Amino acid sequence: MIEEGLKNELQKQGVYVTSLQELYNWGRANSVWPLTFGLACCAIEMMAASMSRFDLARFGAEVFRPSPRQADLMIVAGTVTKKMAPLVVRLYNQMPEPKYVIAMGACAISGGPFKQGYNVLKGIDRYLPVDVAIPGCPPRPEALIHAIMTLQEKIRNQKLTGPDRPRHLNAEIEGEYPVPAYGKHDLEPPKNPDVWQPPTMTRT
C-alpha cells in the first residue's frame, strides 16, 4: 500500500498511483447493471427511480438488462410468493459473478404486510445472500438510490485476496444456490442453511 500523503503529492504532479484492487473495484462500483426484474408495487418505484426526476443514471446504474446473463445486481422489488421463489433463485443462479442482491421493500425483506398469508415467502434472505435491504412499503426512489450508493461503498471496500475475499474468487465455494421446489405443503427446502438460520433467542 502506498502512503496517502505521498499519493496526494504525486497526484499534484500528475502521477496517479493506485492498486489493481482499487482500480478494479472503482470500475465495478460505478457501472452496476441491475436486472429488469419487477415483482410488485416496489417495481414501480424502481422504475420511477430510473426515470426523469430521480435519474439513476447519475450513479452508473441505469442500464437495466432484461437478461440475467448481462446483469450483476438483482433488485428484488416486491412480494416474493412461493410460486415465484424458485424462479427468483434460478434467475440469481443465471447471473454471472460477481453479483449482488438488494432486497427492496418490506415484502422482500420479511413478507411485509402480507407476511401472515399462506403463499408469501417470509423474506428472500432465506435463499439468497442479501447485500442491502431497503425498508419501506414501498421505499421511495431516493431510498433505492441510497441503497445503490451503499452497495457501491461495499464494492469499493472488497478485497481481492485473503480470507474475506468475495465468493467468486474462492474456488472452493460452489457457484450455484439450491433452487427450492414447490413441495406438498411448502417450499422444499424451506431455507438455504448456508445463507440463513432462524434467529435463536436466549433467555437470561
Next chain:
Amino acid sequence: MPPKSFEVKPKLDESGASIGELLEISMGPHHPSTHGVFRMDVVLDGEKVVKLKPVCGYLHRNHEKIGENISYLASMPYTDRLDYFCSMTNNWAYALTIEKLAGLAVPERAEYIRVIMAELTRLQNHTSLIGFFVHDMGALGTPLMYAFREREKILDLFEEVSGARMMCNYMRFGGVRVDVNDEWIARTKQLVANYGRFLDEFETFLNQNEILLARTQGVSPLTKEQAVNASLTGPLLRAAGVNYDVRKVDKYGIYSRFDFKVPLGEHGDLYDRYMMRVLEMRESIKILNQALRDIPAGPVMDPKAKLRGFRPKPGEVYGRIESPKGELGFYIISDGGPNPYRYRVRPPSFINITILEDMCLGHRVADVIVILGSVDIVLGEVDRCQPI
C-alpha cells in the same frame, strides 16, 4: 417440476397427418414486457399465435383471505396494494362499499375531494399506461420519461395530502382522512391547467406516428359482442363501442353533477384503445376543472362514522366504481362481527385478460406484447384471490 421453456410439437392437418411443427414457448414470468410476473404459454406456428394460455398466480398474496381476518378499517391499506397505480380509486371503491353496508353519509366536501383524487388517479394511470404501451412497441424510454415526469407531479399532490406517493390510504368510511388546504387546491388547479398542454404535446408526437399507426391500426379488433360476452369493462369495452361507464350508469358519489362525455371507439383495435385513454384524460380534465371550481367548505368526515370498533349490521353488499382500468367492485358479507365474513374483489384487470387468447389468435408474437400492454393489467389485482 418447473414448466419447460419451450417444446416442439407436430402440426397436424384435419386428417391427423403431420404437416409441420409448432413451437410452444413460455413467455414470462420474468419478461420485461409482461407488466409484472405474468406468464403466457404461447403455441406458435412460425410467428403466428395459434394458442395462448395466460398463467397467473405468481403474485398471489392472499389478499381476500387476509381481508377476512382483519377488521374492516385494516383492509384499507391492503386495497392500496391491489392495483398499485391507482390506490385512490381502490380506497374509494372499498369505502363506498362499506358506506353502503353501514348506511353512512359522506359530507359534501369529502365527495368533491374524492372525485378530484379519482380523476387525478385516472390521469396518472392513463399517462403512464400510454408510456408503457409505446415502450412495448419499441420506443424505449423517451415517451415513458415524459409520462413519468407528469406522473411525478400528480404523486407530489398525493404525497402532500396523504403522506405517501403511491400507497395513499386516504379514504375512510364516511369521508376522507385529512382535509386539503387552499394552497393545495391552487396547485392542483395549476397542474390541471397545464395538463392539457402536455397532452397536446404527447398527442402531436404519437397520434400520427407512422410506427404507432402500423403497429396498432387494425390489430386485434374486438367486436361489441365479444367484449360484452367476456364481461370486459373500462376503456377496453368502450373502445369496442359499448357505451358503459359506471360513472354514468350508477352516478355514484356526485358524478351526476358534472358535465362530461363518455368517449367511444369504433373498431376496438389497439389504436382505438390508445385513443380512448387520451380522450378519457381530456374528459377527466373537464371534471377536475368543475370539481376544483365548485368545491365547498365544510367537514370531511361524517361525525357519526366510527373508525375503531366498527361493526356494521349483518348483510351483504356490492359496491362498484369506475376505476381507470374498468369496473372495480367489492363484495362484502357481514355477520355483524368486527371483520367481514366474506371479502371479495372484482378486479377489472383480471376479468379483462380472460379474453387475451381471442385477442391474440392469428397475430404475430410481437403483437402479443402490445396487445397485453393495451389491456392495462396490474398483477396485484389479477392475483388477488385463490389461484385457479
